[in-house]
Each structure stands twice: as structure tokens, then as C-alpha cells.
Amino acid sequence: MTSVAHQKLQTGSRAAVIFKDLVSRPSGSIGLSLVIFHVGLALISPLVVPFDYKLQNSALMLSQPNAIHWLGSDHLGRDVFSRTLMGGREALLVTGVATPLAVIWGGFVGIMFGLVGGRVDEVLMRIVDAFLSLPWILKMLVLIVTFGTGIEVLIPTLAFFYGIPVIRIARAATHDVIARDFVWAAKARGHGRVSIIWRELLPNVLDTLMVEGAMRWSWMLLAFSSLSFLGFGVSPPTPDWGLMISDARGFMSFAPWGVIGPVIALSSLIIGINLTADALAKALGIDRAQKAPM
Amino acid sequence: MLLMLIRRVLLGLVTVCIVSLIIFAGVEILPGDACTQFLGEYQADDELLAQCRKDLDLNRPAIDRFAEWAGGAMTGDLGLAVDGKTKISLIVGDRLQNSLLLALCAMGIGVPLALMLGVITGLWRDRMPDLIGSTLAIFAMTIPEFVSATLLILIFSIWLGWLPGIVLTSASAPAAEFFPEILLPVIVLSLVMCAHIMRMVRSSVIEVMAGDYIQMATLKGVPYWPMVFRHALPNALLPAINVVALTIAWLLGGVVVIEVVFNYPGLGRLMIDSISDRDLPVVQSIALIVASVYVCVNLAADLLTMLANPKLRTMYTRK
Numbered sequence: 001m002t003s004v005a006h007q008k009l010q011t012g013s014r015a016a017v018i019f020k021d022l023v024s025r026p027s028g029s030i031g032l033s034l035v036i037f038h039v040g041l042a043l044i045s046p047l048v049v050p051f052d053y054k055l056q057n058s059a060l061m062l063s064q065p066n067a068i069h070w071l072g073s074d075h076l077g078r079d080v081f082s083r084t085l086m087g088g089r090e091a092l093l094v095t096g097v098a099t100p101l102a103v104i105w106g107g108f109v110g111i112m113f114g115l116v117g118g119r120v121d122e123v124l125m126r127i128v129d130a131f132l133s134l135p136w137i138l139k140m141l142v143l144i145v146t147f148g149t150g151i152e153v154l155i156p157t158l159a160f161f162y163g164i165p166v167i168r169i170a171r172a173a174t175h176d177v178i179a180r181d182f183v184w185a186a187k188a189r190g191h192g193r194v195s196i197i198w199r200e201l202l203p204n205v206l207d208t209l210m211v212e213g214a215m216r217w218s219w220m221l222l223a224f225s226s227l228s229f230l231g232f233g234v235s236p237p238t239p240d241w242g243l244m245i246s247d248a249r250g251f252m253s254f255a256p257w258g259v260i261g262p263v264i265a266l267s268s269l270i271i272g273i274n275l276t277a278d279a280l281a282k283a284l285g286i287d288r289a290q291k292a293p294m
Numbered sequence: 295m296l297l298m299l300i301r302r303v304l305l306g307l308v309t310v311c312i313v314s315l316i317i318f319a320g321v322e323i324l325p326g327d328a329c330t331q332f333l334g335e336y337q338a339d340d341e342l343l344a345q346c347r348k349d350l351d352l353n354r355p356a357i358d359r360f361a362e363w364a365g366g367a368m369t370g371d372l373g374l375a376v377d378g379k380t381k382i383s384l385i386v387g388d389r390l391q392n393s394l395l396l397a398l399c400a401m402g403i404g405v406p407l408a409l410m411l412g413v414i415t416g417l418w419r420d421r422m423p424d425l426i427g428s429t430l431a432i433f434a435m436t437i438p439e440f441v442s443a444t445l446l447i448l449i450f451s452i453w454l455g456w457l458p459g460i461v462l463t464s465a466s467a468p469a470a471e472f473f474p475e476i477l478l479p480v481i482v483l484s485l486v487m488c489a490h491i492m493r494m495v496r497s498s499v500i501e502v503m504a505g506d507y508i509q510m511a512t513l514k515g516v517p518y519w520p521m522v523f524r525h526a527l528p529n530a531l532l533p534a535i536n537v538v539a540l541t542i543a544w545l546l547g548g549v550v551v552i553e554v555v556f557n558y559p560g561l562g563r564l565m566i567d568s569i570s571d572r573d574l575p576v577v578q579s580i581a582l583i584v585a586s587v588y589v590c591v592n593l594a595a596d597l598l599t600m601l602a603n604p605k606l607r608t609m610y611t612r613k
Contacts, residue, residue, distance in 0.1 A: 126305070130312035133588035135547040137562075138581055141569045146324050222438050226551050229440045230566065242440070249444055249555075253452045259444055267437045274436045 021283040028279030034272025051079035083239040084261035098158040106163030110170025214277035241266040393560035397545035404484035412495025434489035539595030547584035
């Protein structure tokens, strides 16, 4: 937490200071570059890929990497390099929309719980606990099998289930803030609930929520690619790393190049997000390792 | 103390009850019921459906059926699978045993390793052992399990030929037959859990070592290693209990992907299979078992922490 004295000394806005701190750390600069690289690639890849991602060529089935097909071709004769370049688009789109949604609804409900307190809070937290005790994959799969696998199902499903743990975090953070003097002062001045949430609680809970959001993003990406790997995510022929690894796995003993490209791409993106989240947490003064994973 | 214990156990029970309600309500709300699945989408005309619903007692109010299901579950009777013949407790029993075996093996390797690495990286903070350990931990933690599993199969099974890459043993085989096929999944799982626990232990060691009483001990002239073992570690390892508990719960319920990659006949794969087959009675049972394990393990961890920590113990007695 930045002290009052420190805040007065700051030259730029707080966001600029935090950003500077973030990129000055090795983990922050490496992580952020990886994330920016992947987002950029996802945006421009349809324009720069050398081959059509769904173009099948039976003459080229499982051919080795060569000058034309840099990463070889898959079991349908499609260019692995082009598919790897485009394989993150769907994942980034889905998780990029679902993460902010999850943080917003989870954060809002969490702050409300924390503010209301008492019996209501106790009962609602039991329900949250109950939801958390069910394995994520079971909750998601039941919905996906029932409603289909399109992004119009995946985004709300991911946003809903990944928002539930955020409730807990936001509630705990609210509890920390709510007993502080400035909240009492605001109450004494006669501010309404909305004003207290917006002007007193939210600015103080926001740091925690931002770090939480970054962490959720990486876990959601993991979940999404796992779903694709299991065959419940994107539908073929859309290129997706999880699905590509799952397809190429069967031919791994004689055509390992099919898995290497997507493995490196997916790992580097998730590591990038995690490094960024780590550096962001340190820049904001939040100890991330103290939080147990879901 | 006793009062607090009873209170925590009751809270755990309440959570399990809410879980069972959520599971049951979830299945009720979803479109379709056991009969539409059993008869298939094609030949199901209204007459057949009505007959089937009558046979399966689906016309009774949901609350009645919930009471029956929950009551049966308490005595270990989970009812019948969607085919109307197989007892769920039989299918699930074998799978649960296999999952337990996998979890125990992974914990046997992962937990001691994680505690050791966590202490080492914590004590040598920001120096070589820590930098290497922490970087590796980030890799182990963040890379998706199916990716690391695929890579390990590629290296150890295909290129080197040291270990079998998939499990071919049948679900009901005795534990001994799973060796050595179980080794690769165990390695992948212990890597992931090791990274999580290690990071937790590391930050807790760092926090404790900065404490006043450690400085006090140093000033009193206690040598470094006795101080670490007698003063620092007992306190530093306490928070690890909770993370270990979370990991156990995860091992027993969330390792679907690993089980699919290695074709391991555990609870996770049964879950996927029954979801794909829309065998909802089995899904309900698995959900209930996994959720109960989660609640029990966390409860046990909380109680252990309280028993081991005099500060928490007295705090609750005074209340």
C-alpha cells in the first residue's frame, strides 16, 4: 500500500508509476512482451499466415518440417505453422471477454457481501463454498454438453464459474477496508451506500481485483485449452492449440513436430500472463504466493 | 475448544447439504431427464416416455426424490446408473480406489519434495537456489498438464523408451498391477502440486525468518541451523497444511485431463465418460463424492492448523 507521503512525492499518475515499476522488473518486462506479442499475433495472424489454415492436402500428410512448411504438416496435410500462428485467436477472444466479466460480477457481488455482512453474508458464503467444492471441469462440462460448445456458451459459462472465487477475494478485501477510519468518516458525513462503494471501497479493493483478474485470466486460458484438448472447446477446423496437441498426440511417435509448435505457443502465452500477474502483484504490494490456487 | 470443533463440523455438513441440493437442482433444471436420454432422441414418443417415467418414479415431486437420493447416498447406496441395471457404487468404487492410489503416490513424492524445496528457496532467498527453484516452479505451475504430460511421454516413452506412455490395466485390477504404468502420471501430478506447495512454503519461510523472535534467537546466540529447525520451521510449515489439503482435494477430483492423457481408469475419466454419455445419476454421485472429499479435507486441515497453533487455539477458546 502506498503511503500518503509517497503519494505526494509521485510525479506522474499512480497508473504510470505502477506501470514503470512493472516493466522495471525482469518478470514484468518479459511477461508483458510475451502477452503483447501473442495478442498482436492473434490480431494480425490471418493476414500474415503463409497458408490457409483449413487447406487440406493429402499428398502432404504428416510431412516433415521443410523450407515451405516450416513446422511440417498434420494428419490432414494442413500447414502446422499457419495453424500454430492462428491457434490462439479463439482462446484469447473467449478468455479476453470472459475474464473482465468474471472479475466485474464477482467483484461487485463480493463487495456487496462484505458490506452487508451478518447472517445474509454467512449464508451466501456457504453457497459460494459449496460451488467451489465441485470440480471446475464437471460444472463446465455439464453445461457445455447440454448447451453446445460455441463461444456464446463458453464465454458466459467461464465468466460465471470463474467469478465465484472472485467473490471470496473481493469480500475479504472489503472486510479489510471497511473497518478503516475513512469509511467511518464517509458514513458519518452521511454518504449513501453507492457513494461509499464507489468512492471509498472500490479504489481500495481495485488493486486486489486487478491482480486477481490477471491470475484468473491465466487459469481460464488453461481451462479453455484443456477443454479444447478434451474435445469440448472450439470445433474443428478452427485452429486451437489444445485441439492441435490432442490431434497430433496420436502421431507423436513418428511425427513429433505436430505437437512442438502448439506446445511452445500455448506455454509461452500462459507463462507470459503469469509473469505479468506476478510482477503486477509485486508492483502493487500484494503477496501473490500467499493465495492458494482454486 | 470442543464447542469450536462441533461448530466447524456442523458448518462442513451444511456445506455438503448445500452441494447436494445444487447438484440435484442442477440436474433437474437442465433440459431432458433420464428417460429422454435412456430412450434416445429418435424413438422416444410420448407414450414410451410416459411409461418410462412411471417405471422410474419420475412423476413424484422433486423434493421426494431428492430426499430418497440423499438418504440413500448417506448409507452408501448411490442408486442405479442410467441403464437401470448397474449399481453406481460398484462402478464408482473401483475408480475411486484407483484415483486414491494415484493421489497417494503423487503426494508421497510431491509433498516432501515441495517442503524441502520451499525451505531451501526461502532460506536462500534471491540467490541462485531460489532463482532456479522459483523459475522452475513457475514453469511447472503454469504449463497446462496435458502439455507437460505430452512432452514427458514424448521424451521418456517415445524417445528414450524408459516408461510406458499409457495405462492399459483394467479399472478393477489390484493396485500392484498399475506399476510401472502409473509412474508417468504420478510424475506429472507431483510436479504440478510440488510447485504450488513450494511457492507457499517459500513465502511463509521468508515471512517467519523476518520475524522478531528469529532476530531474538540470533542475538541470543542460537546457531543458525538449530534456530531454523527449532524456531523457524515449525511456524513456517503451518500454513502448508491448508495448501496440502487443497491439493489433495484437487488430486481426487480435478485430474481429469491427466487421466485422459494417460488413459488412467480413475474417477476423472469416469466423470468425463458419464458426462459424454449423459449418465446423470453417475455424474451426480461423482460430484457428491468429490465435493464431500473437498469439504472433509479442508475441515481436517483447518482443525489440524488450529490444534498445532497455540495462538489460534486460545483465541477460539476465549470466544
